[in-house]
Amino acid sequence: MKIKTLSCVVKRAENVGIIEQDVQYDDGDQYQTLIRLSRGGICGSDLHYYQHGKVGNFAVKHPMILGHEVIGRIIKTNSPNLRINQKVAINPSKPCHSCKYCLSGEINQCETMRFFGSAMYNPHVDGGFTQYKVVDNTQCIPYPEDIDDEIMVFAEPLAVAIHAAKQGGDLKGKRVFISGVGPIGCLVVASVKALGAQDIICTDISQRCLNLALEMGATKVLHANDDFSEYAQHKGEFDVAFEASGHPSSIERCLEVTKAKGTIVQIGMGGNLPNFPLMTLIAKEINWKGSFRFVEEFNTAVNWLASNKVNPLPLLSATFSFKNFEDALKTAGNKNDISKVQIIFS
Ligand SMILES: [Zn+2]
Ligand SMILES: [Zn+2]
Structure with missing residues (x-):
């Protein structure tokens, strides 16, 4: 079976377009499901490909x-x-299932992960901004018919947030600090709340983002320029900090306000840190943990959204038809006023 499909592509920086292709589905193929895509969310990495033609070292070729x-x-x-006709959230991870990480269940560390919409490999792995796509059966996570599409599109970023929250250990009754409350930081707020954190104190340079953090469950918010000295006393007040901005000053602040022997989960991606306060990390015996993508948390995210444990809708700022793909990317790039932008495919 062959279907004509329109797809949103990036060719190089600020050069995007819609191309027509054939999608081929053969009944005999193993473990394959043909999907008609309904909706997609624009993520920071999509924007990076559009704005810079690359993410980190991975350039669009x-x-x-x-x-x-x-x-x-x-x-x-x-x-x-x-x-047939079942609604499914698509897990964008396609691990090899045979490397040492896959075999031990740490599939987010797969040595040859094929992740949707990534230029890490050449030829690149195509993403999901398209009308029809063939995926592995295991990538399809069904969800109830009565759950709105605009909610379930948050499954992937929520999975990232839940995975990060879990890096902080048992959060029940804990005091948590979250620095950087863009869409992922806000979903971390909702996740740590769902996992039992008691105090959730957030900071950002944007008052709009801080207001969203309150809507998502923060107990208190502070502007990045506010005085944090009360949280730095006694070697820090927080059991766990989540750094979700990648900015050096935010990393420094997390080290200041996390108590000795506490944990900092690093989600924000940044550049070099020439003045990294290594001595603080050592002397306070801080556990500094990275968090990357997700494993089974994708299924958890689908469950949480389907059961209304997390309501992501405050984070949805605008919706576009895929035919206005470039307008959608431009709007999503306006970080001052916009959180998540979604695209409709059918
Ligand atoms: Zn994403
Ligand atoms: Zn693998």
């Missing part, structure tokens, strides 16, 4: 379909566990 936060309906499948 040929047209690549963007997008890894997508949901859709099943058109065809050979899985006994899935059915």
